[in-house]
Amino acid sequence: MGFHTFPIDRADALEDPSRYRYCSREELVAALALDGSETVADLGSGTGFYTDDVAPFAARVYAVDVQAEMHELYREKGMPENVEPVTAPIDDLPLDDDALDAAFSTMTYHEFAGEGALDELARVLGPGGRLVTVDWTASGEGESGPSRDERYDREAAVSHHEEAGFTMERAEERPETMLLVATRD
Template sequence: MGFHTFDPESADKLEDDSRYRYLSHEELVAALALDADESETVADFGSGTGFYTDDVVPFAGEVRAVDLQEEMHELYREKGVPENVSLVTADVGDLPFGDGELDAAFSTMTFHEFAGSGGGDGQSGAEVEIARVLREGGRFVVGDWSANGNGERGPPVAERYDRDEAVELLEAAGFEVVRADERPETFFVVAER
């Protein structure tokens, strides 16, 4: 879809705890299935101000907060970036990571901004690029606004995917979907490389 990115002028909305109503930090961390030794490298695609990034930090060795907008990183810096977080300004379709470099990745309410578009080869979607940078067996967790929602919050419904469309994109990119839920306003998908 990728119609637009989140407006940094409205970034205060990204720090609202009511976001946990759509995806709790416990559910996100559990779905990532990180090792107990906290040594894994995880990426947050569309990290914004680091709201969900900060929730994953205690469970990972390194977290890479990836956002297309440097303004979002500036806001994250103002809030305070944890020591084990690296800020990466990049398009999810063209990531500056090596093949299999990440152990896990996630996207919270941003999948609609990059899925189905981009790709370092100019042909494939960003989900193919995500598969490239994840190690075999690595998980990609997606919580996003659903096209089946009413559109009262989040982006316009026309800019969203539903669960089945997201699953189709991920499977076409080589992921095996291990969980896919359609919720009243969002969907939640857990996929393995």
């Protein structure tokens, strides 16, 4: 497992509303528990599908993606004024310490999880900062998403988060996905 990217030639699939069956806008926004004053990062934002859902509930959102081409597609689609694209890997974010109040990852944890990514998130999230992770689970059926050998199961993902200094508030596993809600110690 480890770092890989979503194919640019399939980027239109990132705008498919059927993605909501794995994580709805309402579920994501509720898990983030925003009051509108926060600075938030979408980790692996792609074309901004979920970034657009969170932007109305935050003061500022960083759309973080390692592929500049995804930001270009997002700009063409129309990027909200409070969204700023950031082209960087998750393990080397060009953000100050404690710069974020919250961060979220939707179906991208398996792409960036590994040495340094969660430690970097602990650095840029302020004390009590919230990290919401929704991703494919290794114990899922494998009908959608990456192959099962590219996924983490809930127990491994929880362990990764805790080792990086996060406290788990919620860790649910579903038929294909998992939802983790953690806060930085």
